[in-house]
Amino acid sequence: MAPRRTPLGERFRYWFDSTLARGAPALVGWLALLCLAVVVPASAVVVWTDPQAPASLTGRLAQVWRLTGETLRLGGATGTPLGVVLSVLLALVALLYVSTLVGLITTALTERLIALRRGRSTVLESGHAVVLGWSEQVFTVVGELIAANANRRGAAVALLADRDKTVMEEALNTRTRPGGRTRLICRSGPPTDPAVLALTNPAEAGVVLVLPHDEPDADAQVVKTLLALRAALPGHDAGPPVVAALRDDRYRLAASLAAGPSGIVLESDTVTAALIVQAARRPGLSLVHRELLDFAGDEFYLTTEPSLVGRPFGDALLSYTTSSVVGLMRGHVPLLGPPPHTTIGPDDLLVVISRDDDTVRPDDCSHAVEETAIASEQPPPARPERVLLLGWNRRAPLVIGRLRRCARPGSAVDVIAEDGEVTLQEVDDADREAGTGLTLTLRRGDVTSPGTLRGLEIAAYDSVIVLGRDPAPGHPSDEPDMRTLVTLLLLRRLERTTGRELPVVTELIDDRNRALAPISPGADVIISGKLIGLLMAQISQNRHLAAVFEELFSAEGSGVHLRPATDYVLPGHETPFATVVAAARLRGECAIGYRSHDDASTAPAYGVRINPPKTERRRWDPRDEVVVVGRD
Template identity: 30%
Template sequence: MVKQASLKTRLSYWFDNFMSRGLWAKIGFLALVTVIFIAIMGIIAAIAYGDGEQMLPWVWWKTVMTSLGKNTPGQNDGPVVYIALMIIAMIYGMFFSSMLIGFIAGSIRDKVNSLAKGTGNVVESDHIIILGFNETTYVLLGELIEANRNMQKTQVVVVLDETSKEDMDDAIAARFGKQSDHPKTRIVCRKGSIYDLASLERCSIATCRSVIVGASSDFETIKAIMACAYLLNSGEASPDAFAVAVIHEEDSVAAAEIAGHDGREGDRLELLPLQEILARIIVHTSRQPGLSRVFDELFNFKGNEVYTIEAAHVPATLHNRTLREINLQLKDSIAIGILDENRGIVLSNPNEVVLEAGQSLIVVAEDDHDLHLAPKPIAPKELGVNRNSPLATMRCLVFGGQPILNDMLIEYARYLQPGSTVTVVTEEARLRRPIRHATQEALDRASITLRMENVPEISREEVFAMLDEARPDSVVVLSNHASSTPDAEDAKTIALVLYLRDYRDLRGATFSITSEMCLGKNREIAANTSSDDFIIGKHLSGLLMAQIALDRNVRSFFECLLSPEGFEVYMKPARNYVPMNYDIDLFSLVDIVAARGEMLIGIQQRSGTVFMEPQINPPKYSNGSIKNYRFGLDDRLVLLSEEAYDKIATD
């Protein structure tokens, strides 16, 4: 026979359920008990007076007043029994008040605790949601704060992660200060899973501007992409809302594309394959020292960056003119392309690209303000020098055999001259990801020699021996992210870079050094002592995602910029374009470069033995007058061009 619960147990269970319903249930229960108490006390007190029927309403009223503390019974108020009952009512009133205050205080405390947990709903629109809280989150927040500085209206950024709200708030305040320190950006933290539908809905994903998936692993990123794709395609979300995510491992790219329906109609995902992007930037930078700083300037919101000027904001006076002609009238920006609804981003010869009505203009500028035009086109000086530089073979030395190596070798096959050599040095007996057959075929077709060297330990002696043998023009140091903690891996990288610098100083070598690092703080330490190039994958991914989250069109521009076909970023000697030590204004310089089918976006000048930071979109005016520049032997121009160097050498 099944044992039945006792009456006491049943009443206790009912009471627990009733009280768990919240504040109003508790107040209602207390009110019910009070009504019953007053009714019983009133009846007994009226009987004590001897005339219950006549005295009952009055006694009830006196009981209520006594319970509420408005009436204190005295010896002349009536019979002793009545006075005793009123004293009991007064005691009950104190009990009632304390219980009511306790219920309200407890409810307020629970609400405060709930707010502290960060589980409340977000009621915002046109906001940006960041999924995940890690090192990349700080990069994203820093960029968004910088981008919003000139906004008229405060912008909202919501951060969702399983980290407690208090911890996120404290960490963000420690890095970026109080709300008053960034008044145009309000940061709201919420606790929850980045791939939980309910958590995403609490962040008001349906009304957001964009979602940045900044998860720590590809597996979490793919799950978050699936959740975002489901909610954004549910029919309730804004039609322009989208998600941007980074995939670190090449093997995860296909799964992420399927999860977000990447490339299909109604696509809501902008996916960045970080390994491929890093490989391209590392190879480009290893061939052109200083280029990492150019990419940093283009990708972040400090200084100048790429903006799309919508067709409605493009002055009609610029219609039916080439980019070369347009740049002779832009006072504080440089036109580099157009955005056409049918053709997409067009980066091509500035003499041939014509801006038509209805097309957007892509510019490099300090802010996304309206275009500032000179009253009429500036007449350029005809001071051009048509000097060319020969293409040369290169000897490249790579330390580390990480998964990114295959992508790097493909890039080397695309850009290095036939006869070049790539030597890879690893501490591992076998690569975690062997060189693919297709990679080796690409190198063979390009007539590039690949050499694999294995050493037991990358020590100072081994480094010196490898440098003596390889005699490299450029050295690349890769991080082994899977082998140890980021700090420990950066320590190895910095030690190796110090060995390389030591060799360079002792032997008078001139090779460039490009290093991949894990943490920004370590990069700052290493970069302060040298002008070598340091590239951080997480930092770079944060910069790119922040740019795309604010302007989806920028993704296509970056894709064109990093693609092996079409226009790319190059740094070329200024002496190949203009006379040395001769005053020239930016209008004329932009026109001289355009005459050769290229586009100027910046300059880098040398001060003594050190190269200064690249200037993207350098100022064209100084104190209201056109500013002149003077270039020396080693100064360089930052260009968008189809060729790394001119094909015919004439000097």
């Protein structure tokens, strides 16, 4: 068979590509030929069409050469051949010098711009917030710091993570609120390297926040980052306050030692498990915590009021119209929801919830209480409960342990999980921790399969907890949420089939998936990363609140609860909120708000109202709930 004849165009293209592959000399040669091919004919046309051009051919050719030389900056001198050659040589030398100078300047500017884009310059701010690490919490932390500094001039947040600076800036600009007066500075590099960490100028910072990670060695990386911070500070223990978050309690002592005496270390899994259990017993609590921890709403403050010194704590509950008193700070120990007869000492601080620190103004509102509207019946005693736990992750044993602490004898937890999600050893360990008051059983099954859920008596459970898998290395970070959303769709279908609204509590990783979750108004969604981010941001602005939050989420302390409104006021009556506060005081609790059943499906608050004025009147529906701080 005769060989195929290569077209002339392909052979020319191959030859041209081969000459270009020889490097810069070939490229310069082709550029010179191209310029001459354009400039010489154009100059000839200009000369031959000029009525004042020389009449002789020699004169016209000299004129063409002059135009060509001026266009290409070759001088265009005429005369003897030696003079023309020398003028061209000098022009080439001048052209080479100018081109080299321009190239050097361009290269220097490019290198400087690349260095700036890499985020390798030192931050020269003072009093700024330093955020170390990158995880889902970074968007919440940075967004809350921006909100906290909304009225502050010259505020700045410096972020250091082992990611590209441009990628971090684009992600933060997409998922956080506008910066306002706060400057956002990103630096790229490993936070575990003291030399790189020094780029954030931690010695002059107002606070340093170390974010948790999702990798298997996340806690070890947090401890290493804290050690790098100590190495980067000249005085070690004289550095700024540090707020860090861990997953595992085993690393807490090491992290606390590395963070120093002014450091605060949070356990993200413990806090998340506590909120999951609280919400499982009364869905909607995550909305309450979001309102309390978000800088956009009412927040916790510590204040003094000399007029209340020596009086019982119960009097303070109705001494503020637009603020809610929830406890005392005695020394460094918080007393949340103490007995009403507790005497307020001269050194005690009041723990209050208010719109801002300047809105905490005493104003007696006890006259607004309507005693006749207070409910006199006692709530029914707690009964054994059945909980369905769908899925398994590293927080599941903590959730079961929390359920054990507050379970009535005869309570049961049924776990549905696949073979690869949980081992029998993990269930046995959790069962031993559960004790005799809680029965734990395990059934194998895929929670995303319709057949698995159809085989359950869903209507027999008091609450359903849906846990997503732990993010696996090398897999998409949103895979656990995708499986959780599929499970929620199946549960929603079962709700329509059975005609019963299930009290479902769901754990999600990405806050953006909350709007996608197909849940009923009586369900709740826990965004674990967002909750820890809110806590870290709040403590970074007032480290004394760390003890208050630890008490709120501890198993034995006073926490935030949702109670039926009928436990406090007569249903169908219109009465001020001060009446609810007085009724809660009789039960040793502090009422701080309510959740309206009629607005439970309306975003963004979903019926939750925190710190309403004590004089606000409303008609209480039997399905409304009251938000209180007190013991379970």
